Amino acid sequence: WQNDSVQKKIRSAFDVFDHEQNQTVDVREIGTIIRSLGRFPTEAELHDVIAEIEEEEPAGFIRFEKFLPTMSRILMENKLRPVPEDLLLQAFEVLDQQKKGHLDPEELSRYLTQEGDPFSQEEMEEMLSAALDPEKNLIFYRDFVSMMTADEPW
Amino acid sequence: MRAALLIQRWYRQYVARLEMRRRCTWNIFQSIEYSGEQDQIKLYNFFGFLMDHFTPASSERNLISHIFRESEVFQDAEWEPYFCYKSIDVPDMYTGPHLTFPLTVNIITELVEAFKHKQHLHARYVLQLLGETWRLLRILPNINEVSTFHSKEITICGDLHGQLEDLLLVFYKNGLPSVETPYVFNGDFVDRGKDSIEILLILFAFQLVYPNDVHLNRGNHEDHIVNLRYGFTKEVLGKYRVHGKKILKLLQKIFSWLPLATVIDQKVLILHGGISDTTDLKLIAKLERNRYVSALRPPKRPQALSSSDGNARFSGGDWDQYSLVGRRRVRSLTHSNPASSRRELQRRSLQNYSTRTGHNVEEELRERRRWAGLSASCERIHDLPSSDSDPDSGEVLETDAEEWKQIVDMLWSDPMSQDGCIPNEVRGGGCYWGPDITEDVLNRHNLRLLIRSHECKQDGYEFCHNRRVLTIFSASNYYEVGSNRGAYIRLGPDLNPHVVQYQASRSTRELTLRQSVGRTERSALRALREQVFAHKSDLTSAYEEFDPEHTGVISMKHWAVATETVLQLGLPWRVLREQLVGDSTQDGIINYNDWFRELALMDPNTELAHTGLLETMYRHHSNLETIFRIIDTDHSGLISFEEFRQTWKLLSSHLKMEISDKAISDLALSIDFNKDGSIDINEFMEAFRLVDCSHAQILISMNGGTSPDPPQPSSPS
Numbered sequence: 001w002q003n004d005s006v007q008k009k010i011r012s013a014f015d016v017f018d019h020e021q022n023q024t025v026d027v028r029e030i031g032t033i034i035r036s037l038g039r040f041p042t043e044a045e046l047h048d049v050i051a052e053i054e055e056e057e058p059a060g061f062i063r064f065e066k067f068l069p070t071m072s073r074i075l076m077e078n079k080l081r082p083v084p085e086d087l088l089l090q091a092f093e094v095l096d097q098q099k100k101g102h103l104d105p106e107e108l109s110r111y112l113t114q115e116g117d118p119f120s121q122e123e124m125e126e127m128l129s130a131a132l133d134p135e136k137n138l139i140f141y142r143d144f145v146s147m148m149t150a151d152e153p154w
Numbered sequence: 155m156r157a158a159l160l161i162q163r164w165y166r167q168y169v170a171r172l173e174m175r176r177r178c179t180w181n182i183f184q185s186i187e188y189s190g191e192q193d194q195i196k197l198y199n200f201f202g203f204l205m206d207h208f209t210p211a212s213s214e215r216n217l218i219s220h221i222f223r224e225s226e227v228f229q230d231a232e233w234e235p236y237f238c239y240k241s242i243d244v245p246d247m248y249t250g251p252h253l254t255f256p257l258t259v260n261i262i263t264e265l266v267e268a269f270k271h272k273q274h275l276h277a278r279y280v281l282q283l284l285g286e287t288w289r290l291l292r293i294l295p296n297i298n299e300v301s302t303f304h305s306k307e308i309t310i311c312g313d314l315h316g317q318l319e320d321l322l323l324v325f326y327k328n329g330l331p332s333v334e335t336p337y338v339f340n341g342d343f344v345d346r347g348k349d350s351i352e353i354l355l356i357l358f359a360f361q362l363v364y365p366n367d368v369h370l371n372r373g374n375h376e377d378h379i380v381n382l383r384y385g386f387t388k389e390v391l392g393k394y395r396v397h398g399k400k401i402l403k404l405l406q407k408i409f410s411w412l413p414l415a416t417v418i419d420q421k422v423l424i425l426h427g428g429i430s431d432t433t434d435l436k437l438i439a440k441l442e443r444n445r446y447v448s449a450l451r452p453p454k455r456p457q458a459l460s461s462s463d464g465n466a467r468f469s470g471g472d473w474d475q476y477s478l479v480g481r482r483r484v485r486s487l488t489h490s491n492p493a494s495s496r497r498e499l500q501r502r503s504l505q506n507y508s509t510r511t512g513h514n515v516e517e518e519l520r521e522r523r524r525w526a527g528l529s530a531s532c533e534r535i536h537d538l539p540s541s542d543s544d545p546d547s548g549e550v551l552e553t554d555a556e557e558w559k560q561i562v563d564m565l566w567s568d569p570m571s572q573d574g575c576i577p578n579e580v581r582g583g584g585c586y587w588g589p590d591i592t593e594d595v596l597n598r599h600n601l602r603l604l605i606r607s608h609e610c611k612q613d614g615y616e617f618c619h620n621r622r623v624l625t626i627f628s629a630s631n632y633y634e635v636g637s638n639r640g641a642y643i644r645l646g647p648d649l650n651p652h653v654v655q656y657q658a659s660r661s662t663r664e665l666t667l668r669q670s671v672g673r674t675e676r677s678a679l680r681a682l683r684e685q686v687f688a689h690k691s692d693l694t695s696a697y698e699e700f701d702p703e704h705t706g707v708i709s710m711k712h713w714a715v716a717t718e719t720v721l722q723l724g725l726p727w728r729v730l731r732e733q734l735v736g737d738s739t740q741d742g743i744i745n746y747n748d749w750f751r752e753l754a755l756m757d758p759n760t761e762l763a764h765t766g767l768l769e770t771m772y773r774h775h776s777n778l779e780t781i782f783r784i785i786d787t788d789h790s791g792l793i794s795f796e797e798f799r800q801t802w803k804l805l806s807s808h809l810k811m812e813i814s815d816k817a818i819s820d821l822a823l824s825i826d827f828n829k830d831g832s833i834d835i836n837e838f839m840e841a842f843r844l845v846d847c848s849h850a851q852i853l854i855s856m857n858g859g860t861s862p863d864p865p866q867p868s869s870p871s
Contacts (some may be wrong), residue, residue, distance in 0.1 A: 008711075012728040016177050020570050020586070032177075033171030040163045062572055073498055088164050091157035116158030119165075127165055148168040 003072070003086035010071045013037055014064055023064040027054065030062055034071065039080040043117040049074075085149040102138040176671045178729060182678040183633040185723040186685065188580045190776060194383050195582035197777050198450050200808045225746050237288075237404050239281035242397065253279040259332070261368040262359045266325075269318060269352045277397035280355065284404045284608065287358040289363060291411035296443050297435065298416040300336070308418060310338045312607035312614075312626035312700075313373065316347025316386070316521070319658040320629055320640050321356065329658060331360040331368045331691065338416050340607045340626065341426035341565070343372020345384035346631065348367040349412075351393060351453055354405075372412035373426040374565040374608070378402065379448045383780040388836075391789050399789045412442045414564055421602040421649055428567035428623075429595050431575040441557040442570060449565050450583070450840045451744065498582065531865040567608060569618050569625075602649060614641025615653045630657045634677040685721060686734070687753050688773035692720045697746045706747040713744045774805060781805060782835045792832040808848040 013033050025033065031046050038058075041049065051065040074080055095111065096103055100147040105128055112127075113120045119127065131144040160422070234717070244252070251268040253261060253275070265275065275283075302308060309328055314321055329335045339357055344350035361368040374380065381387045381402075390405075414771040415425040415438065423435075524733045566584025570576075573588040596604060604623045609616075610632045618627045630640035639650075645651045685692065696716035713735075714727040735749055781801045786793050799815070 008728065012726050013174070015726045016174060016181065016729060020572065022572060024488040024571070026571070032164070032173045036174040040167050042159065042163060082167075083160055083163055088160055091160040094157045112158055112162060116156075117162045119162060123165075123169075125624045126169070148164055 003076070006072055006075050007068065009076070010068055011064075014067060018064070024061040025064075025067075027058070027060055027062050030067075033067075034080070035076070037075065038082060039074060040082050041080045045080055060074055064109050075123065084146070085094070088149065089142070089145050092145065096141070101142065102133075102136075105132055105137065108139060172671050174729075175675060176612075178726065179671070179678040180633075180637075181725055182682050182723075182730075183637070183674075183726055184610070186681055187633075190383075192580065192582040192782065193777060194380065195450065195465065195808070197780060198379060202451060225583050233407070234285070237281055237400060239278045239284055239285065242276075242278035242281065244276050244278050248276055248678060250274060250276055251279075252276075253283060255282065257283075257286075257359055257363050257481045259330070259363060262356070262363065263330075266356060269349070269356070270322065274393050275352075275355060277333055277394050277401065277574060280351075280394070280401055281397065283355060283358060283362075284401065284408060288363055288411065289405065290362060291408060291413075292444075294411075294413050295439065296414050296441065297439050298338075298371075298413050300338070300416055300418050301418070302419055302591065302645070302649070305630075306334070306336055307644050307646045308336050308338060310340060310424060310605055310626060310645060312340050312628040312642070313342035313610070313632075314339070314353055314638075315342055315375070315629045315632070316344055316350035316353060316389070317629045317632075317658070318347070318349035318352050320656075321353055323630075323640075323656050323658050324642055327654065328644075331364055333364060333367055336364075336367035336369075337797060338418075338424055339371065340605070341371045341412075342415075342607065342763045343370075343373070344386040345375045345381060348389065349385045350389055351401075351594040363375060369416045370412055371416055371424060372409065372414055372427055372565065374449060376409040376412055377450065378406045378409065379447045379450050382783045383776055387783060388737055397852045402789075406447060407444070410447045412443075414438060414443055415640045417601075418645060419649060420600070421645075422605060422645065423596075423599070423601050423603070424605040425564050426606060427565045427584055427608045428563070428569060429591065429604065430559075430563040430567055430587055431591050431594070432559065433563060433595050435599050437557065438560050438564070441560070443561070443800065445554075446558065446561050492643070518770050566608075569606075569623055571618070589622075592619040592622050603651070603652070605643065610638055611641075613641070614655045624651055626653075631659060634674045635659065637674045652836070675733075682730070682734060683753055684724075685716075687719055687750075690750055693717065694746070695748070696720050707743050707745045710742045710744055713746070756823075774809070777805060777808070779835070786835060786870070790836050793835065794832050798833050 001099075013036050014025060015021075017029040017033060019025075025111070027050060030050055031041070034041060034046070034049065049070060050062075053062055053070050055061075055063070055066075092098075092103065095108070109124050109128065113121070113124050130147070131139045132139055185214050250273040251261075251264050253265070255475065263374065268275070300308065309324075311321075311324060321437075337360075343353050343357060347353075355843070356370070357370060361370060375386070378387070387402060387843060390402055412845060413434075418436075446503065485849055563584050565855070566581055568577060568578055568581070568584070568586055569592070570586040570588055573590040575585050575587045575591050578584045578586050592604060605626060606623065607626055607628075609625055609627065611625055611627050613628065614627055618625070624643070626641055626643050627638070628640045628642055630638060632638055639655045639657045641653050641655045642804035644654065646652075693716065693732045695717055697708050697713070698704060710731060712730065717727050718724070731744075735744055736752065778801065781804055782793060783789075785797050785801060
């Protein structure tokens with residue numbers, strides 16, 4: 001029965017992006033679908049998953065019948081598991097060496113667009129629009145973390 | 155390094171969650187929109203069915219037959235006096251813009267300024283401008299050929315849908331149309347937004363001044379039948395109370411004369427909807443586009459041969475042949491040699507036709523003049539001669555059906571990611587076409603790129619089919635403030651499209667991602683709740699099938715299945731459940747009675763649907779309004795009781811429902827607020843706007859059964 005409900009969850013998330021209702025989604029939406037199911041893949045992990053479920057001749061779309069078993073396994077085995085919220089806060093604190101409680105947007109941008117799985121320019125701008133306090137031109141990361149980790153129903 | 159990875163992973167997760175929400179919201183709006191379009195086409199097909207199955211004497215047919223009237227029996231020259239503006243005086247107190255012809259850029263600039271200040275152009279000038287436009291359009295080909303000669307960059311805009319703010323924003327960012335700044339506008343200028351007529355006037359004015367540099371393509375909303383439902387008809391009648399009808403009639407002709415496509419440098423094809431596996435530009439180039447006044451129905455040629463057994467009407471339930479959805483089979487002529495008879499028919503003149511039917515020519519002409527009369531009304535239709543000479547009972551020629559399919563496919567189709575070509579059943583018209591079709595059609599015609607519109611896109615544009623198809627949509631905030639950006643294309647001699655995006659209304663730019671998603675979402679959920687509420691009885695029956703003991707609860711799984719069966723919106727109900735059902739759900743069980751009660755609390759006027767009749771009205775209010783407007787031939791906004799009753803009979807037979815005459819009569823009496831024997835359409839429809847509940851209270855008291863003294867309805871906010 002547990003497996004059944006897992007399948008239903010995966011189906012629902014998949015259906016949202018299945019525009020033609022023919023059991024396929026655009027491969028570029030797979031990341032969103034996997035994440036919306038509560039998983040936290042790195043970019044590399046995401047590429048691996050896609051490679052596994054793609055068609056033999058990559059056609060730009062992914063079929064549900066290939067997606068389901070892979071995604072079920074990920075969920076049942078708790079792979080690509082969530083990063084605990086406190087670790088996220090710590091990550092910001094590490095960058096804030098002087099313990100000021102805020103970060104400089106230029107520095108943060110440089111860091112996040114160069115290190116790790118770099119953000120694209122667009123991603124960085126988007127994050128700044130959500131994280132930046134426009135009056136003080138600073139990022140109060142505690143508030144930002146609360147916002148990102150809020151378990152709002154929607 | 156690890157810190158970066160952590161932050162990036164979290165952030166991308168957060169964005170994905172928001173994107174999921176946004177996508178769900180989008181799906182809601184889009185399904186409701188397309189389901190409305192499908193509804194419209196079903197209704198229109200139903201009218202077609204009536205036309206073909208009822209004798210001309212039947213009253214139902216007479217109510218609606220005029221919308222099918224191909225009253226093009228006169229030459230355009232004969233219509234010109236009817237549309238003449240010269241007898242209309244402009245009063246001294248008119249403070250709006252004055253037009254002088256020939257138009258100049260200065261005059262247009264003044265016009266645009268006036269519209270910015272919410273002024274209306276006087277009907278005299280409207281008719282004058284439209285008349286000039288009509289004259290110009292008649293000499294344009296079906297397919298505009300444009301070149302980027304002299305290193306010109308061409309700007310291409312998509313759907314505007316009456317949103318003047320967006321057009322002005324494009325002009326602000328990109329410059330006004332001129333010899334240096336040519337434009338192509340890709341259809342759907344009207345409906346839904348509130349400034350459709352102003353957009354048309356501006357576009358037509360620019361085209362008159364720069365006929366070689368401003369090109370307009372017809373969209374599926376440049377169609378008077380569609381306009382009846384989606385607001386343009388209403389807008390014009392509201393802004394032009396005296397001359398609105400004439401303006402609409404002239405626009406009907408203008409729409410049919412709009413070119414169907416534009417080709418740039420013989421390499422880039424621009425049209426509103428899309429293509430199909432049978433798209434043939436050569437055929438399109440030589441058809442008579444103005445015969446297709448509405449894309450929803452093929453034109454009929456008069457029945458030249460009288461058939462004693464009434465063969466002209468096809469029998470049985472085969473009326474689906476006239477429906478839009480993907481049929482290619484055409485009813486053949488009753489002649490044994492189809493080719494020659496087609497030629498014969500085309501040669502027949504009016505004179506031959508009238509002689510055959512036993513009228514003399516003079517009588518015939520008198521009849522026709524009456525039909526083309528300045529105020530078509532029901533009584534005139536009753537005067538019609540008998541069925542033999544009824545021009546509506548013609549045959550659809552095979553060539554006509556083929557041409558018609560080309561046009562419908564161009565105006566209504568959507569791309570899909572799978573190969574192939576299938577009927578577009580979501581909209582009810584045109585096709586879904588795949589990447590293989592794109593390759594085939596583009597290669598066959600030696601083209602490089604297809605630019606189309608017709609579908610709202612979050613970013614205002616979207617590539618598909620290996621970047622061989624580009625959708626461009628220019629109405630920002632289409633579903634709701636913050637729902638999407640608008641965009642336009644700049645195309646230079648290299649023919650590489652460069653997209654520019656924008657979003658009207660300053661406030662939306664300042665909304666964060668999360669705020670704009672939240673806002674659009676609330677709006678979508680509201681719309682969805684309306685749908686749920688309107689189908690309460692059917693939903694209850696469907697739930698009860700899974701709950702035979704009527705305990706009032708069902709499992710989530712059954713809830714999702716039943717809801718989709720009734721609403722048929724193709725939405726992910728399980729994902730939506732939490733937001734939609736909220737408190738009435740616990741541990742995978744849904745208490746649907748509680749849920750309906752809750753809905754009643756959230757929507758103020760939900761007491762409406764106690765009787766099945768009111769609920770039906772609520773659910774089909776768009777259809778109802780469309781029928782009203784069709785019946786109201788003199789566009790007075792009033793219909794008589796008898797007409798109201800006929801409307802209900804029409805609607806109920808369309809819905810295959812039983813409605814007792816008495817119930818309708820009682821309802822009609824209670825709605826007659828002024829007790830003067832007629833019903834005001836606008837007033838009646840206002841009762842169905844969820845925003846204003848004062849009318850709902852009137853309906854509530856009606857529901858109580860007695861004939862109360864209704865309070866004067868307050869005007870809507």
